[in-house]
Amino acid sequence: TQGVAIERVELTFVVDGQTHIFTEFESTTRSMLRPVNVSTPASYYTLLGTAGTDRVSSDPDSDINGSSFDATIKMPVNIDISNATSATVTIVFLDTDTAQGDPEAFYDYSNGFESVALVSAADAAYLDALAAGHLGAPLVLKSDGSETLSWTYFPSSQSYYLVSYEDLFPNRGDYDFNDLVVAYQVAVGHNANAAASVIQGNGFLIARGAAYQHDWHLRIALPETVTGSATQSVYAYGSETPMAGYPRQSTVLGSIDLPMVESIAEIFSDGGSTYVNTFAEQSIQKGPRFEFSVSLDNPVPMNQIGAAPFDPYLYVHDTAYEVHLLGKAPVLPYSRNELDGHTVFKDENGYPFAMIIPDYWEPPLAAEDIGLAYPDFIDFINSQGSRSSNWYMRPQQGRVKVIDFFNW
Secondary structure, eight states, X not given: OOEEEEEEEEEEEEETTEEEEEOOOBXXXXXXXXXXXXXXXXXXXXXXXXXXXXBOOSSTTXXXXXXXXXXXXXXXXXXXXXXXXXXXXXXXXXXXXXXXXXXXXXXXXXXXXXXXXXXXXXXXXXHHHHTTTTTXXXXXXXXXXXXXXXXXXXXXXXXXXXXXXXXXXXXOTTOOSOSEEEEEEEEEEEOTTSEEEEEEEEEEEEEEEOSSOEEEEEEEOOOTTOEEEEEEEEEOTTOOSOOTTOSEEEXXXXXXXXXXXXXXXXXXXXXXXXXXXXXXXXXXXXXXEEEEEEEEEEEEEGGGSOXXXXXXXXXXXXXXXXXXXXTOOOOOTTOSHHHHTOOSSBOTTOOBSEEEEETTOOOBOTTOOHHHHXXXXXXXXXXXXXXXXXXXXXXXXXSBOOOOGGGO
């Protein structure tokens, strides 16, 4: 088990023949979860960890060296326990409604045994700072006193948007539509009045079939009067330590526009090649992961937040052009789109330069025109989307790269 939720904890001491019971507790993380047979989610403390590791502290006398302890529970005790004759702790894990998918399924405690131990204050501080498992857990809430009643996931708690780009905009070029492929997911935490106070998300770089240098942005439209703060991080595959320059904090004034991953060619490559997961002979390389969290100073009604899938866009350093989904407009003051009159993100025949596609899509191989890799795509474009709307379900084998979810 890499995550459990706690329903209740009871700590009992017997001191000088008297029994003292304590039930107040906290951990460093929480999640909005639905218990079995309960329709409304609520906030529960959680414990997160990493699978298959032996935790080692820098302190040679540490209580956790050679063990697998990952997270802490803290309980305030306001009595002298130096004369205690017994101490018992009872931890009841939450029986989550796993049929809801994540995050409930992630916190299913039935996957194995859990070990519990008392640790020193130094080791507790070490584990809290380590934040083991936070990277892989679904949309973790830090225990900072903020309260959120429920979450709305986009596209869902169990799936991601897949956005793919052709970076030769405004020219179609080879039109292999694999210059950058990104998976992302967004969750909005809101109160009973459907007003959002927290926006969080995460995602992965899936494939890159380009020589150009890119930045990938995620923009979420909000009213101009909105203020808040944002934190974002990027992690190399398998690492729980942010890359150099992260975590990054910024101020939110109006719409959120986060340069989520910058200078992608420098952090996502296959040996000496900038082409990753786009040639048939290439073995699959797992790309960097990113996450972000935005706290709004005042809750914003859900109907005032820009519609999903929001505005995921590419900035191409070599051309100084932004590449957006259809219907979006350029936003960066330093791009050349407005100056050169390239503000519509399709060509004269209706071919787009960015698309949202289901997360099981298989991108074309390098230099394979998407119309050859997916023959129904041409009918979809020529009919302006009225025919062959499921074109992405019928790839031509030998012309696409299969990248399964477990390889993200």
